Amino acid sequence: MIKIKDIEKTYSKNSVETKVLRGVTFSVQRGEYVAIMGASGSGKSTLMNIIGCLDRPTKGQYELDNINVLQLDDDAISALRNKKFGFVFQQFFLLERTNALDNVLLPLIYTDEYPADAIQQARKLLVNVGLGDRIEYFANELSGGQQQRVAIARSLINNPDVIIADEPTGNLDSESAAEIMKIFSRLHEERRTIIIVTHDRDVAGNAQRILELKDGQIKG
Amino acid sequence: MTRVIRIIKESFRMVRNNRLRGFIMILGIAIGVTSLAMTVCVSVGVYENVMETVNKQGPDLIQVRPGTDKFNSPAAGSREAVSLRDEDYEAILQHIGNIDSISPVKDRKEIEVKYEDKNTHTRIFGVNPIWGRVRDFNAIRGSFITDEDVASAARVCVIGQIVKKNLFGDADPIGQTIQIMDVPFTVKGELESKGTSSEGRDRDDRIITPFTTYNMRVFRDSPLSQIVIKVKDIDKLYKTVEDVQAVLREQHKIETGEPDDFTMRTPQDLIDMAYGTSRSLIKVLTIIAVITLLVAGIVIMNIMLTSVSARKSEIGIRRALGARKNDILNQFMIECIILSLMGGILGTILGYCGAIILSNLDVSASNLTPLALAAAIVSCCLIAVVFGIYPARKAANQNPVDILRG
Numbered sequence A: 001m002i003k004i005k006d007i008e009k010t011y012s013k014n015s016v017e018t019k020v021l022r023g024v025t026f027s028v029q030r031g032e033y034v035a036i037m038g039a040s041g042s043g044k045s046t047l048m049n050i051i052g053c054l055d056r057p058t059k060g061q062y063e064l065d066n067i068n069v070l071q072l073d074d075d076a077i078s079a080l081r082n083k084k085f086g087f088v089f090q091q092f093f094l095l096e097r098t099n100a101l102d103n104v105l106l107p108l109i110y111t112d113e114y115p116a117d118a119i120q121q122a123r124k125l126l127v128n129v130g131l132g133d134r135i136e137y138f139a140n141e142l143s144g145g146q147q148q149r150v151a152i153a154r155s156l157i158n159n160p161d162v163i164i165a166d167e168p169t170g171n172l173d174s175e176s177a178a179e180i181m182k183i184f185s186r187l188h189e190e191r192r193t194i195i196i197v198t199h200d201r202d203v204a205g206n207a208q209r210i211l212e213l214k215d216g217q218i219k220g
Numbered sequence B: 001m002t003r004v005i006r007i008i009k010e011s012f013r014m015v016r017n018n019r020l021r022g023f024i025m026i027l028g029i030a031i032g033v034t035s036l037a038m039t040v041c042v043s044v045g046v047y048e049n050v051m052e053t054v055n056k057q058g059p060d061l062i063q064v065r066p067g068t069d070k071f072n073s074p075a076a077g078s079r080e081a082v083s084l085r086d087e088d089y090e091a092i093l094q095h096i097g098n099i100d101s102i103s104p105v106k107d108r109k110e111i112e113v114k115y116e117d118k119n120t121h122t123r124i125f126g127v128n129p130i131w132g133r134v135r136d137f138n139a140i141r142g143s144f145i146t147d148e149d150v151a152s153a154a155r156v157c158v159i160g161q162i163v164k165k166n167l168f169g170d171a172d173p174i175g176q177t178i179q180i181m182d183v184p185f186t187v188k189g190e191l192e193s194k195g196t197s198s199e200g201r202d203r204d205d206r207i208i209t210p211f212t213t214y215n216m217r218v219f220r221d222s223p224l225s226q227i228v229i230k231v232k233d234i235d236k237l238y239k240t241v242e243d244v245q246a247v248l249r250e251q252h253k254i255e256t257g258e259p260d261d262f263t264m265r266t267p268q269d270l271i272d273m274a275y276g277t278s279r280s281l282i283k284v285l286t287i288i289a290v291i292t293l294l295v296a297g298i299v300i301m302n303i304m305l306t307s308v309s310a311r312k313s314e315i316g317i318r319r320a321l322g323a324r325k326n327d328i329l330n331q332f333m334i335e336c337i338i339l340s341l342m343g344g345i346l347g348t349i350l351g352y353c354g355a356i357i358l359s360n361l362d363v364s365a366s367n368l369t370p371l372a373l374a375a376a377i378v379s380c381c382l383i384a385v386v387f388g389i390y391p392a393r394k395a396a397n398q399n400p401v402d403i404l405r406g
């Protein structure tokens, strides 16, 4: 469902050009669980942002469900993010002074098909990630692991095609990380497509396929 | 639930989440709107006052007076004091078409009046009935002089309360005969008490007689003290003023370039007089309102800009989760408008209180009119939009990746 071809990304800062991605090509099938690994600064986040339509490549082609993503305008891209992707970030990125339930409901503000049972859905997702007793808690009243589980519930509320997780366990201790990875494995069993970036070999081991990003290209 | 409603709800939630920011913004706007609401209340109050004066005296009225002072009669015995004559009145009657009714006015002060063994000195007026209506002199007992009284030069009169007291005490004057300059007049009415005029004249110390009677039986050949003209077509009032002026200049044989020896008082003069010092007060208030509203706008802009940078990650998160640029813009604008309206409501209430305080200081201020409310609401929304749009745009145009990378 994801087809990426010859993607290049060049950053220019102070008139110095840095070519971070130098022709990345790969595909992801529906229901696949893929891990991307690579050294720090190798461009993993850059690639993930391009896949998640948060950023545009300098060059290359990107097809998502046979849609030529790079042709879309900003509004259409926003709608695409809302409909097709669930994001989980290393820094959680929950809204502060906002309870777990409202955080999970956030993507539904921007959807075109608001479900009648939105609140029940959100509650169920929170229960499923083990936060049934934390629904009314504000983000800052939750532990890192709990915050990341809220973020996962939020990434699922729109029933996305692809879950994009950029180092979801990067800020967590090994115990919380293990719980998060268990949730991802379960989502994989539910036939969700997952792309995860990680430094951790053990974490990557959960995936079906590991892609290695090196010198701006995919190896392996 | 449509997208717009969801965003409005979210805006309300964010307003609740940022109380301190909201409080400062509400205060900023409230100060601006207070001065605006006060200005409107005072302006409307003064305007109503002016219009009441004008309407009472007649918005369709022209008063011709001898001399050049619009509000004071010329000094007795001066050449100007006798510039307006019966022939002028007749010429106006003959040449001016746009007249609904007209009254020549003559009066003399310190005239001896007798009833049985009592006597007093008072001011005698000779007028047509229209004069009573336009000057708001009405009979509270008996009746005012009528057109028939004028037509037949009847020896009837209407007396003021002071005259009644001096001649009759507590007795009923109606139907009694009094002597004015030894001419017998039947009292047919009592004037309602008017107190002292703004020029300090006691307006109850007077006797009103029909113009014809006054002219033929009491004081022959005296000058007119005024001509009151009620126009037929109010839209042509100022044209009629010019026509009357032309007729009188012709009558008085005033050469081109020479000044008039008479003046005409129009509703506009009444408006000018009634405004008096209030005009400059309204000007000052308006300037204060404009300045404070501007300051309110700058407060909004400043707080919004601060808020946009403080809420960068929120914006980034929303954009990542599918908010369009416009959704962000709308959210920030709605938040801004919500706070502005709250400030506007507070300001309107404060402004109303301020207007009440001013009205205790002898400035006429109206109640909270729909106009004041509308002005407050419209100005709030306007300020919110004008000064909020730039920060909101700035929020919407941020690149989500840049925000999320920190």
Ligand SMILES: Nc1ncnc2c1ncn2[C@@H]1O[C@H](COP(=O)(O)OP(=O)(O)OP(=O)(O)O)[C@@H](O)[C@H]1O
Binding pocket: A011, A012, A013, A018, A020, A038, A039, A040, A041, A042, A043, A044, A045, A046, A047
């Ligand atoms: N906006 C930017 N402007 C200039 N250079 C950038 C920008 N964003 C990223 N880079 C550079 O691109 C390179 C890749 O960054 P990226 O964040 O993709 O690496 P990463 O593989 O995710 O690293 P890590 O494992 O530390 O998260 C880095 O050298 C970084 O300095």
Ligand SMILES: [Mg+2]
Binding pocket: A044, A045, A046, A166
């Ligand atoms: Mg990274």
